[in-house]
Amino acid sequence: MIVRYFAAARAAAGVDEETFQLPEGADVAGLLEAVLAVERPVPPAGTPPLARLLSRSSFLLNEVAVRDRATALAPDDVVDVLPPFAGG
Structure with missing residues (x-):
């Protein structure tokens, strides 16, 4: 399966x-x-460690939000990691 990282998760x-x-x-x-x-490697200055980001992130499974971490995965699935963000 593929994991794609966005924003701070990508940096971490x-x-x-x-x-x-x-x-x-x-x-x-x-x-x-x-x-x-x-x-x-150590993330860039100001970027939280990946473990902390994952604990607060949202996840998409094949472009659909998934909240239950017990959700089963298939080998060809794509999981997106979306860390918390703010902005306007």
Whole structure:
């Protein structure tokens, strides 16, 4: 599955997107564990760590909002990470 990062999540992850191979029956929570298991460089100054951003982020599964982290995933799914943002 593909994980795409936006805004501060992109800065904290150090990449725009990455691919994960998870076992059958994996869910959003398991994907987030895999995301956090990746060794990453220190984020730029002023950017929160990825773990903190993920705890506050919203997620889209194939462009549909998903709130339940127990939601099952398929190998060809796309998960977007949308950190909190403000602006006008």
